[in-house]
Amino acid sequence: MQLIIKNLNKQYGNGVHALNNVDLTIDKGMFGLLGPNGAGKSSLMRTLATLQNADSGTATLGDIDVLNNKDEVRKVLGYLPQEFGVYPRTSATDLLHHLAILKGFDKSNERKEMVNYLLQKVNLFEHRKKAVSSYSGGMRQRFGIAQCLIGSPKLVIVDEPTAGLDPGERNRFYNILSEIGEQTIVILSTHIVQDVRELCTNMAIMDKGKVLYSGTTDEALLQIKDRVYEKSVNKDELPQYQSEFKVISNKLVGGKPQIHVYSETPLNSGFTQAEETLEDVFFAKLNELV
Numbered sequence: 435m436q437l438i439i440k441n442l443n444k445q446y447g448n449g450v451h452a453l454n455n456v457d458l459t460i461d462k463g464m465f466g467l468l469g470p471n472g473a474g475k476s477s478l479m480r481t482l483a484t485l486q487n488a489d490s491g492t493a494t495l496g497d498i499d500v501l502n503n504k505d506e507v508r509k510v511l512g513y514l515p516q517e518f519g520v521y522p523r524t525s526a527t528d529l530l531h532h533l534a535i536l537k538g539f540d541k542s543n544e545r546k547e548m549v550n551y552l553l554q555k556v557n558l559f560e561h562r563k564k565a566v567s568s569y570s571g572g573m574r575q576r577f578g579i580a581q582c583l584i585g586s587p588k589l590v591i592v593d594e595p596t597a598g599l600d601p602g603e604r605n606r607f608y609n610i611l612s613e614i615g616e617q618t619i620v621i622l623s624t625h626i627v628q629d630v631r632e633l634c635t636n637m638a639i640m641d642k643g644k645v646l647y648s649g650t651t652d653e654a655l656l657q658i659k660d661r662v663y664e665k666s667v668n669k670d671e672l673p674q675y676q677s678e679f680k681v682i683s684n685k686l687v688g689g690k691p692q693i694h695v696y697s698e699t700p701l702n703s704g705f706t707q708a709e710e711t712l713e714d715v716f717f718a719k720l721n722e723l724v
């Protein structure tokens with residue numbers, strides 16, 4: 435099954451063009467949608483999750499018309515929104531039962547089996563009787579995944595899921611997601627490059643409503659291969675470097691700015707060639723250097 439998005443457009447009342455002719459083809463597996471704040475990721479995710487309408491364009495999931503056949507999409511969709519809203523004082527087990535009933539699982543034996551399976555899958559079985567409102571951030575996100583998976587969805591959308599998770603929880607979350615990605619289409623929307631690097635073979639980079647790159651992570655890296663140089667500089671030299679070179683990014687390393695520069699010809703004068711990273715591709719695309 436494929437998700438095919440063509441010429442998708444969305445302009446809000448305030449004039450912001452949040453989706454600008456978005457074209458994407460997404461296969462089974464983990465797909466990373468990378469973009470800075472305001473890029474349009476949530477607008478795209480909400481549209482695919484049938485929560486808002488696009489102005490024009492098409493999206494099809496297998497033979498389902500996503501934009502016009504919302505009920506059919508909802509039957510095969512798992513969605514973990516950026517903000518899950520209020521967490522009730524209900525136990526995880528009871529809440530999953532409740533959500534499963536809403537999704538039409540009315541046979542209590544089957545439902546019980548599914549709820550227990552999901553709790554085990556996200557490593558919350560031993561905490562199943564605790565109120566979801568008492569869960570830590572990571573446990574909440576894992577609960578979010580469990581509710582996403584009710585009814586074996588064919589399309590799973592997770593919007594910025596790892597923000598605020600500590601490294602241990604993030605790893606646990608990654609493992610669960612990549613297991614899901616073996617069977618279904620999973621779209622992971624994030625501004626965290628590491629999420630995409632670790633989990634996804636296919637990805638897109640979005641900014642200001644436009645898709646700047648779509649393809650494999652490896653092909654993305656090839657676009658800047660052997661053309662990234664780095665150098666530690668003084669803070670007051672930064673503007674000069676920025677005007678003379680194609681600066682991809684600058685960040686502090688040990689309190690001193692380290693710049694990454696894109697160059698098609700070898701650079702001397704203190705620059706050393708750096709191994710290109712997905713973060714370099716991300717910033718090079720955002721800064722329109724490649």
Ligand SMILES: Nc1ncnc2c1ncn2[C@@H]1O[C@H](COP(=O)(O)OP(=O)(O)OP(=O)(O)O)[C@@H](O)[C@H]1O
Pocket residue numbers: 446447448450451452469470471472473474475476477478625
């Ligand atoms: N309901 C809305 N009304 C008006 N403008 C909106 C609305 N929702 C989003 N926007 C604007 O549309 C643009 C895209 O926002 P969106 O939330 O889709 O981006 P994002 O990539 O998900 O960013 P973030 O990571 O900050 O959520 C932004 O400029 C945002 O301010």
